[in-house]
Amino acid sequence: MEAEEHHRYAVVIAGGRSTRFGDRDKAVAPLAGTPMIRRVADRLLDATDRLVVNCRPDQRDAIANALDSYPNPVQYAEDEDPDLGPMAGIRTGLRGVEGWGGPDALAFVVACDMPFVEPSLVEYLFDRAADHDAAVPRLDDEWFQTTQAAYRAGPMADACDDALAAGEGKIIAPLFELDYVVVEDDEALEYADESTFENINTEEEFEAAERRLG
Ligand SMILES: Nc1nc2c(ncn2[C@@H]2O[C@H](COP(=O)(O)OP(=O)(O)OP(=O)(O)O)[C@@H](O)[C@H]2O)c(=O)[nH]1
Numbered sequence: 294m295e296a297e298e299h300h301r302y303a304v305v306i307a308g309g310r311s312t313r314f315g316d317r318d319k320a321v322a323p324l325a326g327t328p329m330i331r332r333v334a335d336r337l338l339d340a341t342d343r344l345v346v347n348c349r350p351d352q353r354d355a356i357a358n359a360l361d362s363y364p365n366p367v368q369y370a371e372d373e374d375p376d377l378g379p380m381a382g383i384r385t386g387l388r389g390v391e392g393w394g395g396p397d398a399l400a401f402v403v404a405c406d407m408p409f410v411e412p413s414l415v416e417y418l419f420d421r422a423a424d425h426d427a428a429v430p431r432l433d434d435e436w437f438q439t440t441q442a443a444y445r446a447g448p449m450a451d452a453c454d455d456a457l458a459a460g461e462g463k464i465i466a467p468l469f470e471l472d473y474v475v476v477e478d479d480e481a482l483e484y485a486d487e488s489t490f491e492n493i494n495t496e497e498e499f500e501a502a503e504r505r506l507g
């Protein structure tokens with residue numbers, strides 16, 4: 294039987310309010326006919342084998358509907374306190390992973406608004422995170438792409454808790470408590486093109502993505 298730690302978890306964080314997007318939840322907005330979160334989940338289908346979705350309780354029915362018949366097992370990790378930001382979403386999602394696969398389980402975390410996430414990069418980040426606590430892409434030598442990265446569930450969730458308790462809002466703060474590997478953009482772009490890091494914040498960006506998807 295396969296050992297628990299050999300599962301490859303995906304965490305999609307979706308607990309944001311989509312304020313730049315308008316009056317609907319971008320997570321479930323149909324992007325060229327498919328809810329955006331479903332597009333993200335479908336991109337992860339081959340590179341991961343279990344999915345944890347982080348969202349608020351009031352989002353859950355619509356998201357579950359969007360993920361109907363998803364082939365991999367899905368669990369939900371709901372925000373107890375909403376609006377604590379993406380780092381809290383990562384923390385809560387990773388607690389869900391920890392409850393499912395233990396503290397050493399590895400998870401690829403991605404935001405619900407990154408519909409072009411590249412599966413080959415997901416696999417590469419898992420490989421780079423082996424024997425470490427995290428593998429995080431960095432763009433332009435400075436910008437850590439923490440919402441598209443691989444983390445060991447327990448250590449990263451603990452580090453997020455510490456950062457949140459310290460009132461440390463910067464999403465990179467938890468990293469510095471961990472044994473993390475940086476994947477520079479030139480290295481990441483051997484596996485993906487730049488669209489992997491694209492995130493959709495506005496209706497205009499959504500429509501532009503829709504045109505590309507045809
Ligand atoms: N759980 C949780 N996730 C969040 C929170 N804020 C943002 N996120 C998620 O983090 C990712 C990136 O966030 P943003 O692009 O700012 O999304 P957003 O906050 O919904 O949108 P804006 O209101 O326009 O900033 C998305 O997947 C969001 O769902 C939060 O307070 N809690």
Ligand SMILES: [Mg+2]
Pocket residue numbers: 309310
């Ligand atoms: Mg936001």
